[in-house]
Amino acid sequence: MSIERDLVSPEPEGDERLIEAALRPKRLDEFIGQGRVREQLSLVLESALRRSRPPDHVLMSGGPGLGKTTLAMIIAAELGAPLRMTSGPALERAGDLAAILSTLSEGEVLFVDEIHRMARPAEEMLYLAMEDFRVDIVVGKGPGATSIPLDIAPFTLVGATTRAGLLPAPLRDRFGFTAHMDFYEVDELERVLHRSARLLSVELPPEGAHEIARRSRGTPRIANRLLRRVRDFAEVRVEGVITRDVAAAALNLYEVDAEGLDRLDRAVLDALLRKFGGGPVGLSTLAVAVGEEPETVEVVAEPFLVRQGLLARTPRGRVATASAWMHLGLTPPPDAFGAGVIPGLLDGA
Incomplete structure (x- = not known):
């Protein structure tokens, strides 16, 4: 993966989690953005504290780098409760989840990141644990297998997912509070x-x-990452003050343009426009043209390009919008996708 893509990737890279830990807000009133979620969550937590009961289970969905893990830590801090952290891929068997649930203390917060990637056996065990604070441990195999019920301490599950649509309905329905x-x-x-x-x-x-x-x-994660790279540039090349010109010069050096597009994003648009006349073109063909795997183009580059209104997914393939032509300094053809839309209307789509 190139350094340019690392800079604008919403996923944490290398030891970045250690750096993020120092920058994370510790309380709900320090958390910036997500105003409606903060207000709703504040009511949920305050109500639970007044009743001296664990709050409803919380599900947070949204893209990586938007603060889901930070909010999970804040929930535990606001409740004055311990926090246990794990991830969906780590829960491969029901026994993995049972080992965690059986050792939870009363009121503890269990955070499961990427909860949609949890294995089915663990997922089915979680249904009963969330609803009745009980798990059934199966001992033995075949006709002689015995199910032993095990009560667990009341806890609060905080699940985080970047793919809410992949969560099964029975699991999704067991969360009392859902935040996007x-x-x-x-x-x-x-x-x-x-x-x-x-x-x-x-x-x-x-x-x-x-x-x-x-x-x-x-994305806050990307903002903090760019800040650190610009800081390095400012300390080495100038007097350390990050003015507008210094920030622009540093980010241009790292090939992050004024709209946040990096090398891969521009390569996708350039191939789509100059080699395929704006499309439509299939994902695999487009990926070959930029020398990347189809999954990389689809998962890493496309979401931001679509959100910025620079690319559209159609049944016939990928199509560049009129805004994409203008972003690369080219004149869009009269039949370009979105050519009849008022300029700027597609921004942020």
Whole structure:
């Protein structure tokens, strides 16, 4: 994976989780953005505290890097409860989940990241645990197998998923509170950057924060990553102050353009426009043209391009929009996808 793609990937890279831990807000009133989710979650937690009962199970959905893990940590902190963390892929067998559930203390918060990737046996055990705070342990095999009921301490499950549509309905229905995390606006990312800059002892004027925020693809994780790279550039090349010009120069060096597109994004658009006349073209053909795997193009590049209104998925294949032609400085043909739309209407779609 290239350094450019690392910069704008919403997934954590290498030891980035350690850096993120230092920048995470610790309480709900410190959390920036997601205003409606914060208000709803505040009511859920306050009500539980007044009743001296664990709150309903919480499901958070949304793209990577938007703060789902941070909110799980905040939920535990607000409740004054311990936090146990695991992930869906780690729960391959029912026994893996039973080992965790049987050792939970009363009121403990269990966070399961990527919960949609949990194995079916563990998932079925979780149904009973969430509803009745009980698990059935099967001892033996075949006709002689015996089911032993085991009571577990009341707990709160916090599940996080980037693919809410893959969650089975029986599991989804057992969550009392569901929150969807939206992408951030530029002004919200500016506030995130100013907070991170204070923690990192970086001098970040408002215009510098704005320049980084507008290239951060609506994702706090990417904003903080770009801030660290711009900080390196500012410390080595200039006096350490991240002005607008310094931020722009640093991000241009790392090939992250003014709209947050990186090398792969522009390669996809360039191939689609210059080699295939704007499409439609199949995913596999497009991937070969840019020298990447189809999954990389579909999962890594396409979501942001579609959200920015630069690319459309149609039954016949991928199609570049009129905005994509203009982004690369080309004149869109009269029949370009979205050519009749008012300029700017597709932005953020």
